[in-house]
Amino acid sequence: MSRLEDFIARWLSRSGDATFWSWVITFLYAVVIILSFLYTRKIRGDKPLHLLWMALSTFLLAMGVNKQLDFQTLLIMGGRYLAWKTGFIRYGWVIQMAAGAIISSLCFAAILYILIRCRSVLNRAKTALAGTAILLLFLFIRIGSITGLRTAMILQYIIFHIHALELLGLTIIFASLIYYIFLDAKKEQLPHREAAPEL
Template identity: 30%
Template sequence: MKPVTDVWTCFDDRWSPTIGDPSVMGWVTVAAYAVTAVLTARLAFGPGGRPERVFWLMLALLLAALTVNKQLDLQSALTAFARCLSKAQGWYENRKWVQTGFILGLLAGSIVFLVALGVMMRRHLRRTWCAVLGLVFLTGFVAIRAVGFHHFDILIKSDFAGIRINWLLELGGIGLILANVLALLITSRKMAAPD
């Protein structure tokens, strides 16, 4: 096993913070995440029952984290660190088992999270179903990106009628959440307005 300093030196050589997606669509996606996160946070501190407010707050925090990650590409840092650690500890050649365990853990965690969310929100799904569906889209997108397998990357980078699949998944999920948030904000504003 190599010293920890070797791992950090390897990591420093393999990854440095850069803009992850400097394209126009990358910045549009960052703006969509940011606007949706702010409006979702606003909804989290508005009217509604406690489970609904907790849902909107958790969603706002997730969207804020994804806003930052979109351009910092932190999953690449995690991948680089794991690669350096595996080489330093001598299990790089057997990394498929670790990757498989990570993927299965990620999928299991996502399923448990979505089931728990469904149970928590079961009485509020009439008001939140569109955002929950958007969250499923985003969870799927993040899981596909986290897997990092070459054939999944090819799939999400492919086009459908001139539109990239990753845009459909990511912006589609954000759009569903934003539509739900805007509908609830407009409804609450109308209800609060005097006759």
């Protein structure tokens, strides 16, 4: 077996989570991702709302794929290997903190850009955004606990079972999509009563 194949085999052996709730969350991700892309197609004529839901759908897709593949494990393994090969292993903690700060900054910048571009339609997706905020909190805790960020580690200790956050956020987004796609559409199709003639 080549070194690359051995590296990939070790990553795949460490990735994934075979617990019952992990598979429930993975299945819910799949359902929510399908619904979000269906809704994104439905509203493609409304550019700000379409952009917002494209961003949300892409974020959900990335989170869903990462749920079982654990790309953060691949990044950590790759980073440690490079640090060892280049002699920077003695600065591993500093590099780990810097990587966490860079990733967090990029995520924050992307979120800020989307919110500014789509500020006119934020009120029309406030429930889904609330669920997304919970998922972002979960992501912050996961990245922070891996990179040794003290605030994230304290939050993980307080919340105890952070995967409940992930499930809660997904459930809120799922409920909002059901409303947007099915219930809200039916409400728009209901015939409006004619106003009573003025006497």
